[in-house]
Amino acid sequence: MRGIPFNIGWKFFLGEPEAPHLTTTNDADWRTVSLPHDWSVELSFDQEKGEACTGYLPGGIAWYRKHFVTDENMAGKKIYLHFDGIYNRASVYCNGKLLRFHPYGYSPFVVDITDFLNPVHEDNVIAVKVDHSRYADSRWYTGSGIYRKVSMHILPKLHIPVWGTFYSTPVVRDDHAIVKGQITVTNASDQDQNFDLIGKIFDPHGNQVASQSITYRIGSNEHDEICMEFTVPYPKRWDIHQPNMYRAEVDIIVGGEVIQREKTSFGIRDFYFDKDKGFFLNGRRTLIKGVCLHHDAGLVGAAVPGDVWRRRLELLKDMGCNAIRTAHNPVSEDFLDLCDEMGFLVQEEFFDEWDNPKDKRKNGEEKFVDYITRGHAEFFREYAKEDLQNTVRRDRNHPCIIQWSIGNEIEWTYPKYNEATGYFGMNASGNYFWTLPPNSKEQIRENIRKIPEDAYDIGKTAKKLADWTRELDTTRPVTANCILPSASYESGYIDALDMVGYSYRRVIYDYGHEHYPDKPIMGTENVGQWHEWKAVLEREFVAGTFIWTGIDHLGEASVQKPWPRKSSNVGLIDLAGFPKPAFHMFKSLWSDEPHIHMVTQQLEKSLYELRDGDLQEKEEGAWQRRLWFWHDVNHHWNYRAGEQIVVEVYSNCDEVSLYLNDSLVGTRYLHEFEDRIYKWLVPFQPGELKAVGKKDGKTVQTAIYTVGSIHGIALQTDKDSVKADLDSVVHVTAQFVDEQGFAITNQEERIDFEVDGPCRILGVDNGSPDSVEDYQKNHVTTHLGRCLMILQGTAPGTITIRARNIRTNVVSNECQVKVIPSSVDLCP
The missing domain is CATH 2.60.40.10 (Immunoglobulins)
Structure with a gap:
């Protein structure tokens, strides 16, 4: 995170002590913590004090305090604190004065503390109240506290502000690239200022490759945006898993002295989405092999060290994943730095709620909202523009970001449009998950036309959010994750977007492309099953997919099972970062290298039955409608003698041979299995079960064994x-x-x-x-x-x-x- 780290030596108190914001308060007995800090994950899972939606971990109200001395370097300067994320409803005080209330738990914000500091050599106190008493205010685990980093920025009165640079690459060719720099300069003094602005570009090896200088005059108490342009010869493109990063340095020079040097990392790449051909990166059609990720990481909660994310992203990279959707909120600056460094594409999402709240206990069934489940909707209209634009300003230099998403499944909170599709209501027919809209496009349009406007309209709100995004960045498309696109095409929602994301709506890919051919389409939330990827492969116009989810997240614990439970169990990787069976299926789909993985199950507990001498699905074709949860399988070879055991192998090998104690059980071929799951029925014998696969002249194998007791x-x-x-x-x-x-x-x-x-x-x-x-x-x-x-x-x-x-x-x-x-x- 950029700036001077401001993370060590904070004092923490869970509760509401007397006068916690005042400098005279004695905090010697408060606990000392380092940031990032998430207090909820430190507590016990509790069915009474917590709720399933947020993983049965309690919330509460807490205070943080940090002492620091005004040093000589701060005299006559502008002093800012950058908070990257506080969950939530944060109040920030400096020396007893309330400077800022910031309700949204995911957006960064900057506080100017200059005028509230004590004189040089005197002590100051920053106090932060965090009010997460509404501990069930989200559909997933949020964490509680200052769970992202904080930094200080000490700047001259004439300065480039925090997030004051933006570099884009409007022209990228093999022999050169044009880098456009938009530099904001603020003059916080009472006098006009003359200065030189000198910009330099450095390649991934640290060599200077371009420069430009500008002489400028700025009025007192004004800020201007200054444009610079650089020609970079023979650029090294930023690409998937080839993350070439450039660095821009801009100096403000007054009277021959450098008073500020602002460094910004960026990448040179070009991309676009084509309505008929999909996604192109650096001139190459590229399938987006993406996963959705929430912001927690299991046992560390929402306060995630960089190495924890690195381990998880390396696993996803090994699986063949190349893209992350930040469901359903902005992520930390550090996370995006990692994605830049490792070469992941990113769709950054802003909001899960707009004007109206979601029922945190009943996903998609907006029935009830009480005090503890009231989320950000009550603050949305006042703070949405600032939250969104702070995020864009902070993140628009990251080459990893290829899309801004303004919302997730927002249609559920504007239910008046949903019945227009014919899926819902008294005359409903069909299932929105698997069938085409019962009503025609024309019927849907007419039904929506008859609906009276409310004070808050989905199309108008979408347009506001999209416009606010484009005010700051037009180099990336604006999209959203639409759960009912057949309604959203006609409500004005999708009109505000540059492209549309479908949430679990692969069944209408063709419908959307036929009836609304000018909008590029991709899956932005899909179940982790082969049939979802198959639908992408069969349609050139679909840019790719984001699987729900890449890694298990805390919360949504009522899905599938009641307490005791802390998560929904839908990820390809579990809460501790161990791959699950679906991980291996998607590695066999997304990785070019030969891969093989084996699991087992008793026949009666499996998906199959023996029919016509072969294993067949108990429900024919059921694989085409499997949802989030992988079917029950075992990772061992310990059964009763002679018991009929189904052996499943997930592999991209053209053929797999199965051996039991070195005796060949049989050789099968991938083309035999529509569901891409190799399978055999094997009478159990103790020993070694081994699968050997062949692909492109290479051989891979895996084995499981009958094991004894713990040794x-x-x-x-x-x-x-x-x-x-x-x-x-x-x-x-x-x-x-x-x-x-x-x-x-x-x-x-x-x-x-x-x-x-x-x-x-x-x-x-x-x-x-x-x-x-x-x-x-x-x-x-x-x-x-x-x-x-x-x-x-x-x-x-x-x-x-x-x-x-x-x-x-x-x-x-x-x-x-x-x-x-x-x-x-x-x-x-």
Whole structure:
């Protein structure tokens, strides 16, 4: 995050102490924390104090305070604090004065504290009240607190403000690129100012490749936008997983002295969406292989260290994913930096609610809103423009961003339009998920025409949001995730968009392209099943898809099962970052490298039955309508002798041979399976079950084994050194193994971690949506025989890690991790 880090040495109090905003308040007994900080994830899952929608974790009201001294460098300067995200309803005080109320939990904001600081060498106090007493105000887990970073900006009175630069690349060719710079300059003094503006462009290797200088005069207390243009020879394009990043530097020079140097990273690339041919990046048609992600990361909640996101994004990259949709809100600046660095495309979304609230307990069934479930809708009309435009200003230099999404499934909150489609109401016919609109385009249009306008109209609000976006950026299309596009095409909603995203509406891809041919289309929320991707492959005009979801998120815990449960279990990767079966299906679809993965299930519990000598679906063609939840499968080879076991293999290999104890069971071919799941029926015998696949002359294989009782714990770390800073962590995995060293996935026991050295345990988890054990402990019951611990180094030294199962007295191998110094200390 840009600016001077302002994250260490905050004081925290959960509750409402006396006069917490005043400088005279004694906060010595308050807890000391570093930012980012999420207090909800530190608490216990609680069916009484929490709600399913936000993962049964409580909210509340809390205060943060930070002391700092006005130093000589601040004298005569403008001082700003940049908060990247506070959830939510934040009130910011400086030395007892209320400076800002900021209700939206996901948008960044900047506070000018210049006029409220004490004289040089005197102490100041920043106090922040966070009111998350409405702890069920979202349809997913939000976190509570200053859960993103804070930075300070010390600027001269003549300055480029925070988010004051914007670089775009209107011309990109092999031999040169034109880089356009829009530089905002503010003169906060009472005198006109003459200055030179010198801009330089540096390539990914740090070589200067272009420059421009401008002499300018600006009036007192004014701000101007100054345009610069650079020609970059033979540009290295930013591309998917080839993230070439350039750097722009702009100096403000007064009287021969550089008074400010503003550095901005950006990428050179060109892209467009074609209504008939899909998405093109750098002149190449590219399928968007995307996933939706919420902003939490399991045991760390919403306060996510950079290395946690890096591990998760690396897994998605390995799967073949190339795009992220930030469902359903702006993400952190650090997250977008990672996407720039790793070469992911991003659709950044602004809002889940507009004028009207959603029922947080009943997705898509807007029935009831009470105090604790009142979300951002009550603040939307007053704050939406600022929230949206702050996000665009902060993020528009990120080359990863290819779309701005103004809203998610907003149609549910304007229900008067929905019956016009014929899907709902007394005469409803068909299911909106799987059937074409019962009413014709003309009928829908006429039905909508007859509906009286309300004070808040979906089309008018969409136009406002789209216009506010385009005021700041016209280089990316404005889109939205539409759950009922057949209505939104006629309500004015889609008229405001440059392209349209379909939410679970693959059945009307052809309908939309035929009846509304001028709007590019893509799937922006789709279930993690083969049939969704198949629909994209069969239609050149569909740019791609975003699967719901890439990784399990906390909240939506009432989906599929009641308490005890903390998440919805619809991701391709679980809460602890372990891949699930659907991950392997999509790796077989999205990766060019040969891939193979095997699971098993008893015949009677499977999707299949034996018919005509082969395994067939119990419900013929059911694979074409499977939804979010992957069917129940096992990861082991432990059954009763002779029991009929279905073996499933997910693979992109042209052929797969299955062996049981080195005897060939059979060879099958991918073209035999419409659902792209290889399958055999095998009478169980103990031993080794092995699948061998062949593709493009390459051979890959996987095996599972009949395992015995717990004999050991295999402990592993994802790195052997870690920095002592806020973003550097080590992931420690523990897996039960038997006497042969084979992973045990069908026996669960508690694992206790024993950790020595300069570190902090951020938490433990097993990845299961049904586990409601506290995160903030050093022990956890396994799921699939494994679990995860995340550690953060606090000072230079060596961390020693072991794991133990107390019941069996089994002890793991020992791992050591070196903690190396960092430029950012964890302690004040």
